[in-house]
Amino acid sequence: MKVRHGRSGGDDKIELQMTPMIDIVFQLLVFFIMTFKIVSQEGDFNVKMPLAAPAAGAPDDLQLPPMKVRLRAGAGGLLAGVSLNDKGFGTDMDALRLDIIGFIGDDRGPGSIQETAEVELDCDYGLNYEHVIQAITAVSGHIDGSGNVVKLVEKIKFAPPRQASGE
Amino acid sequence: MRVAKKKTGGILEGDLTPMIDMTFQLIAFFMVLINFSQAEQNEKIQLPDSQLAKPPEGPLEFPITIHLTTEGTAIIGSSELPIAALGPILIKERQVAASQGIGANEATIIIRAHKFAQTGRVQELIQKCQENDFEKFALRAKEDVGNN
Numbered sequence: 001m002k003v004r005h006g007r008s009g010g011d012d013k014i015e016l017q018m019t020p021m022i023d024i025v026f027q028l029l030v031f032f033i034m035t036f037k038i039v040s041q042e043g044d045f046n047v048k049m050p051l052a053a054p055a056a057g058a059p060d061d062l063q064l065p066p067m068k069v070r071l072r073a074g075a076g077g078l079l080a081g082v083s084l085n086d087k088g089f090g091t092d093m094d095a096l097r098l099d100i101i102g103f104i105g106d107d108r109g110p111g112s113i114q115e116t117a118e119v120e121l122d123c124d125y126g127l128n129y130e131h132v133i134q135a136i137t138a139v140s141g142h143i144d145g146s147g148n149v150v151k152l153v154e155k156i157k158f159a160p161p162r163q164a165s166g167e
Numbered sequence: 168m169r170v171a172k173k174k175t176g177g178i179l180e181g182d183l184t185p186m187i188d189m190t191f192q193l194i195a196f197f198m199v200l201i202n203f204s205q206a207e208q209n210e211k212i213q214l215p216d217s218q219l220a221k222p223p224e225g226p227l228e229f230p231i232t233i234h235l236t237t238e239g240t241a242i243i244g245s246s247e248l249p250i251a252a253l254g255p256i257l258i259k260e261r262q263v264a265a266s267q268g269i270g271a272n273e274a275t276i277i278i279r280a281h282k283f284a285q286t287g288r289v290q291e292l293i294q295k296c297q298e299n300d301f302e303k304f305a306l307r308a309k310e311d312v313g314n315n
């Protein structure tokens with residue numbers, strides 16, 4: 001029987017065709033570069049607001065009345081003034097935060113003031129939304145020196161919307 | 168004088184290995200960072216900044232994202248319409264949630280309002296959703312890392 005000898009010279013070089021692979025790789029690279037977009041982190045402030053309904057029973061004595069934060073709009077929707085229960089702070093959100101901290105204190109845990117306290121935001125119709133988020137940030141917490149978030153008021157709701165003409 | 172003869176006729180082969188290594192690393196870098204979640208983004212919307220805006224710890228149960236532009240129009244899915252005309256879409260969303268065994272009060276409306284949108288419009292949007300039995304809202308903000 002005749003045995004066919006394979007090529008086993010050892011000197012033959014196998015040359016891979018690199019061109020198609022490099023073509024594809026560059027196309028992939030171009031695709032990723034073109035679609036690359038730096039997206040900043042986003043986060044949520046949770047608000048639970050069922051449709052206002054008549055109280056079903058007697059009000060809970062342990063429930064504190066909501067702290068009313070009033071945000072007034074100036075020209076162009078800019079913040080003209082912020083107040084907490086009629087106490088004005090100008091436009092200083094840090095002062096609002098300090099007042100909230102003074103009210104809440106260090107009490108934490110179930111049934112604490114921090115847990116039961118509620119803030120009602122009463123905003124002018126034309127106020128820029130960014131100031132509402134600033135106010136929500138001020139009342140809902142702050143970042144301490146070590147970078148940890150210290151929670152303040154977690155229950156936030158909106159007062160009924162004011163009319164556009166009432167600005 | 169003797170002149171050295173140059174070798175001619177040989178094929179010059181550049182070493183492609185470093186280039187391919189580098190290219191693959193670049194591809195890997197972009198693949199890891201690519202963000203396909205375009206459904207929740209809208210180029211018309213510039214979110215307000217907040218130091219406390221941290222990404223949610225877990226996925227929300229039946230999130231419905233509504234964008235609110237500076238003109239006061241709402242964008243839901245691919246359609247942009249006035250807030251007053253959102254009713255039928257919200258009813259449809261409620262029905263979809265119900266078909267999955269989720270009540271409207273358990274679904275979360277994510278509000279992505281432009282930072283210069285009027286607050287009254289945001290409240291109108293919330294009211295419209297409340298009329299359709301939605302109760303949970305998430306006001307979305309961009310993480311402000313500059314002021315920490």
